Amino acid sequence: MTRSFEFKQSGHLNPALFDPATRSLHSDKLAGRWVNANRETQGIAELVIERDGGQFNVSVVVVGADGPISWPTCKARALANLEEEAGQRTMALAAVFDYRFMRAEAYLRVNKGVLVTVLFTTFQDNSGRANYVNREFFYREDRK
């Protein structure tokens, strides 16, 4: 149901939201190649975040039964993250990976140099698998 009324929620009134600089807060901290800190993950092995002007693109490699599987690159939406721990002000990304058999909604953020991804996966193939949520941690691998 859509409601068209407006209300003055305190969070929406943060003056920083009106500052154009907010749209690019430390966005460079997101870009790069990130490797899963858990070498035994059954989820995302690594991902690459690239910035192209105001657009972020996310490329993901997941762990498959027979080896790594590359997902098609996905465009991600940037959101201001103004209330991270220790007063950090940075960006978070929201992405939706939508494939025929599954749909994964994710948010990604960097906290103290660690990329945290939370993925909500919905299966669309009547396989009987439960839709599930998974959180993983990644470290940035410096480019050579």
Next chain:
Amino acid sequence: MTTVIDTSALVGVWVNSNSASNGIARMVMSESGGSLTLQVCAIGPDSLIDWGREDVSVFTSAPSSRVGAGFTCRYDFGFVETRLLGMILKGLLVLAELHSFKDDSERADYFVREYFALDHATYQVGVLQACEL
């Protein structure tokens, strides 16, 4: 094929652990007929704001699990759309709030992460309504 999920860990009144939050004060997750709905009370300058009730999608912790461990929900207020993504970690509900403005205010879309504890009512005398202070 319908997968039956145990949603009992998600049901209840969730209270923000941060008393100084300017986001969501508390949420009530209710179950009826096997489905969950969420009612959110957010913090306004003068009082709590009732977002109303919306359906939620439930997620487990693994494809083979049948125990609810997270949820997603969408509120569309016309001028802003808010996506809620929650997961339970060590008994706390970690909630990501993704706010996307659709008006002409030129506010940046923003992300908030907050922590909620289940109000188990062990130490309370009566039942509290969701938005009563």
